[in-house]
Amino acid sequence: DTAVSQTPKYLVTQMGNDKSIKCEQNLGHDTMYWYKQDSKKFLKIMFSYNNKELIINETVPNRFSPKSPDKAHLNLHINSLELGDSAVYFCASSQEGTANTEAFFGQGTRLTVV
Amino acid sequence: GENVEQHPSTLSVQEGDSAVIKCTYSDSASNYFPWYKQELGKRPQLIIDIRSNVGEKKDQRIAVTLNKTAKHFSLHITETQPEDSAVYFCAAGDYKLSFGAGTTVTVRA
Numbered sequence: 607d608t609a610v611s612q613t614p615k616y617l618v619t620q621m622g623n624d625k626s627i628k629c630e631q632n633l634g635h636d637t638m639y640w641y642k643q644d645s646k647k648f649l650k651i652m653f654s655y656n657n658k659e660l661i662i663n664e665t666v667p668n669r670f671s672p673k674s675p676d677k678a679h680l681n682l683h684i685n686s687l688e689l690g691d692s693a694v695y696f697c698a699s700s701q702e703g704t705a706n707t708e709a710f711f712g713q714g715t716r717l718t719v720v
Numbered sequence: 721g722e723n724v725e726q727h728p729s730t731l732s733v734q735e736g737d738s739a740v741i742k743c744t745y746s747d748s749a750s751n752y753f754p755w756y757k758q759e760l761g762k763r764p765q766l767i768i769d770i771r772s773n774v775g776e777k778k779d780q781r782i783a784v785t786l787n788k789t790a791k792h793f794s795l796h797i798t799e800t801q802p803e804d805s806a807v808y809f810c811a812a813g814d815y816k817l818s819f820g821a822g823t824t825v826t827v828r829a
Contacts (some may be wrong), residue, residue, distance in 0.1 A: 649819040662816050711763040
């Protein structure tokens with residue numbers, strides 16, 4: 607069974623559109639994250655939720671809005687997409703904060719804005 | 721916040737040789753130092769981690785060393801094999817992780 611699954615795997619959309627990426631984990635973890643990996647492979651944390659509560663919110667445009675309906679799900683909604691939003695977005699989860707335990711990553715969503 | 725620097729950015733080694741990747745960090749409060757491996761088109765996966773109360777840890781061909789005084793830690797891969805070719809990320813943190821920029825390792829057969 608897939609531990610952390612995110613959908614869709616690929617997303618191609620036009621500038622200005624609004625899109626969502628969904629993430630679910632079946633590991634029973636308390637903490638979930640969204641990371642952005644740009645074309646240079648740099649992995650940067652965007653958000654972190656612990657038991658549905660936002661605990662980390664990095665400097666990310668407010669066009670990005672995470673939503674956690676329960677601790678097993680963390681979705682990412684992006685409004686008014688821009689060319690610079692093109693990247694691979696990874697969802698991840700861990701039992702506690704990533705400073706203590708292994709983070710398990712989803713397979714990634716490759717977002718291409720045209 | 722934490723700033724993690726990783727070197728080199730690319731590393732090419734002959735099969736059977738060793739590979740060493742070095743990272744430095746800035747925040748002395750960081751106490752967890754994992755290493756992730758990301759194969760082409762796949763997700764990052766943890767290969768080894770070390771906590772601040774340990775100076776060295778080994779798992780088969782992979783070892784990590786940590787020098788908290790100097791704020792640097794290193795990944796050592798011995799007897800490299802073609803399947804070791806990937807991007808390797810170091811990370812450091814206390815309540816959240818900051819990742820290094822990654823090292824693309826290529827093992828030449």
